[in-house]
Amino acid sequence: xxxxxxxxxxxxxxxxxxxxxLEANGYTDILEMPDGESALNAYEQEKPDLILLDITMPGMxxxxxxxxxxxxxxxxxxxxxxxxxxxxxxxxAVVMGAADFIVKPFKxxxxxxxxxGSLGD
Numbered sequence: 001x002x003x004x005x006x007x008x009x010x011x012x013x014x015x016x017x018x019x020x021x022l023e024a025n026g027y028t029d030i031l032e033m034p035d036g037e038s039a040l041n042a043y044e045q046e047k048p049d050l051i052l053l054d055i056t057m058p059g060m061x062x063x064x065x066x067x068x069x070x071x072x073x074x075x076x077x078x079x080x081x082x083x084x085x086x087x088x089x090x091x092x093a094v095v096m097g098a099a100d101f102i103v104k105p106f107k108x109x110x111x112x113x114x115x116x117g118s119l120g121d
Contacts, residue, residue, distance in 0.1 A: 003119050006031040006048040008039040008065065009081065010057040014104070018052060018081075021108045022115070036060030040068055043076075050119055053098075055082040055089050063093060070097040077118050 005027055007015050015032045022030055031046055033039040035057055043051075051069065055062035062080060069076050080093040080101040090101045099118045102111055115121075 002029045003027060003049040003121070004029040004031070004046065005115070006033060006039060006042065006046065006051045008033045008036065008051060008057075008062070009054040010034055011054075014054070014081075018111075021111055024108075025112050025115075027115070036062065036065035039065055043069055043072070049077065050099075050115065051076065051078045052115075053078050053080055055080055055086055055093065063089065063096065066093055066096050066098060079114060079118050 005022060007018050007030065009015050009018070019030055019032065031042060031048060033042060037060055039051070053062045053065060066078055066080070069078065074097070077099045078097070080090060080098045081104055082090055082101060083104050093101060100114050102114050
């Protein structure tokens with residue numbers, strides 16, 4: 001069964017990098033969202049199996065998006081992506097319901113291990 005994964009990151013380069021890693025590992029049903037607002041709008045329709053969510057974005061932060069999605073769907077699986085030095089935000093995200101987190105820059109094998117673990121693959 002194909003898993004649907006939503007990438008939410010304001011940096012096009014990061015979305016493309018994550019997409020390449022996912023596709024190289026057999027994940028082909030991938031949605032890309034440039035901000036929290038579009039992710040929230042798409043979530044209801046698309047119901048992705050996993051969301052890869054950047055913490056720092058203009059407009060709505062990743063923590064705000066996490067909070068809204070978890071209130072809509074407490075079973076949502078969300079992996080937070082953050083830059084080095086955001087440990088406090090990561091801890092807050094996990095308390096708020098994030099399934100896991102990954103710190104950028106990351107290695108492909110570490111990234112896929114977290115994705116597979118979060119999806120139960």
